[in-house]
Amino acid sequence: MTALPRILIVGGGQGIGRAIAEAYADRCTVWTRAGGVDATDPAALARAFAAFQAAHGAPYALVHAVGDFAELPLLGTDLDTYRHVFASNVDSVFLTLRTIVPAMVAAGRPGRVVLFAAAGVDRQRGMRRAPVYFAAKAAVVQLARSLAAEVAPHAITVNVIAPGLIVHPHSHQESQRRLLPKIPAGRTGTVDDVVGTVRHLLSPAAAYVTGEVLTIDGGLQL
Numbered sequence: 001m002t003a004l005p006r007i008l009i010v011g012g013g014q015g016i017g018r019a020i021a022e023a024y025a026d027r028c029t030v031w032t033r034a035g036g037v038d039a040t041d042p043a044a045l046a047r048a049f050a051a052f053q054a055a056h057g058a059p060y061a062l063v064h065a066v067g068d069f070a071e072l073p074l075l076g077t078d079l080d081t082y083r084h085v086f087a088s089n090v091d092s093v094f095l096t097l098r099t100i101v102p103a104m105v106a107a108g109r110p111g112r113v114v115l116f117a118a119a120g121v122d123r124q125r126g127m128r129r130a131p132v133y134f135a136a137k138a139a140v141v142q143l144a145r146s147l148a149a150e151v152a153p154h155a156i157t158v159n160v161i162a163p164g165l166i167v168h169p170h171s172h173q174e175s176q177r178r179l180l181p182k183i184p185a186g187r188t189g190t191v192d193d194v195v196g197t198v199r200h201l202l203s204p205a206a207a208y209v210t211g212e213v214l215t216i217d218g219g220l221q222l
């Protein structure tokens with residue numbers, strides 16, 4: 001029996017990443033800090049990926065769902081918070097991509113990369129609620145688009161999911177409650193709303209979708 005294409009989920013211990021891990025329980029590997037793989041630490045990533053490769057070879061898909069939020073005005077953000085938000089959202093993406101994607105290219109098979117930004121990141125306007133977080137997510141989008149062009153000749157797609165207010169036990173429920181009345185769909189999102197899009201992006205049907213930002217927010221940005 002041939003093994004199912006392997007999916008590596010960075011940040012799959014809770015929330016959205018965990019729901020994706022549950023959807024691919026028969027074929028995924030999950031990395032979290034609690035599990036000993038800090039995605040902001042290049043040495044930890046290299047060690048974990050060496051073990052992954054020894055067991056499975058290159059993954060078919062990489063899903064990166066790490067990214068701490070900070071709801072603070074720009075002038076109220078101290079340097080430690082700024083650095084943490086960029087490390088959590090941007091450094092971890094850059095380091096994860098640099099550790100794993102070369103092996104996906106070398107494998108010479110079609111592949112998928114899915115990253116996470118946040119709804120509204122792609123608009124030409126300020127994001128007063130969380131300016132540093134949105135600046136970091138804008139960097140993720142730009143990294144994704146550039147990588148998408150770089151690896152398209154190898155049949156690897158790179159896309160970004162931009163969630164709105166996705167409720168789970170660890171999400172920011174106070175700000176979600178506050179913004180709920182502004183959502184045209186009349187409800188907050190669930191992790192299943194996101195899993196459906198991940199399933200599509202990882203399927204053969206999405207082989208020609210790359211460099212895109214897919215917003216999942218019930219119309220909040222409209």
Ligand SMILES: NC(=O)c1ccc[n+]([C@@H]2O[C@H](COP(=O)([O-])OP(=O)(O)OC[C@H]3O[C@@H](n4cnc5c(N)ncnc54)[C@H](OP(=O)(O)O)[C@@H]3O)[C@@H](O)[C@H]2O)c1
Binds near residue numbers: 163
């Ligand atoms: N939920 C929302 O409404 C929402 C809205 C917009 C955007 N997003 C974005 O969507 C993605 C998933 O969000 P979420 O709400 O599911 O996040 P979450 O609840 O904070 O879960 C993040 C996961 O990543 C792991 N993690 C955190 N830092 C890590 C690190 N340095 N190295 C390795 N693993 C790390 C966490 O486990 P450990 O703590 O054990 O490491 C956890 O399993 C994030 O990029 C987030 O910014 C979410």
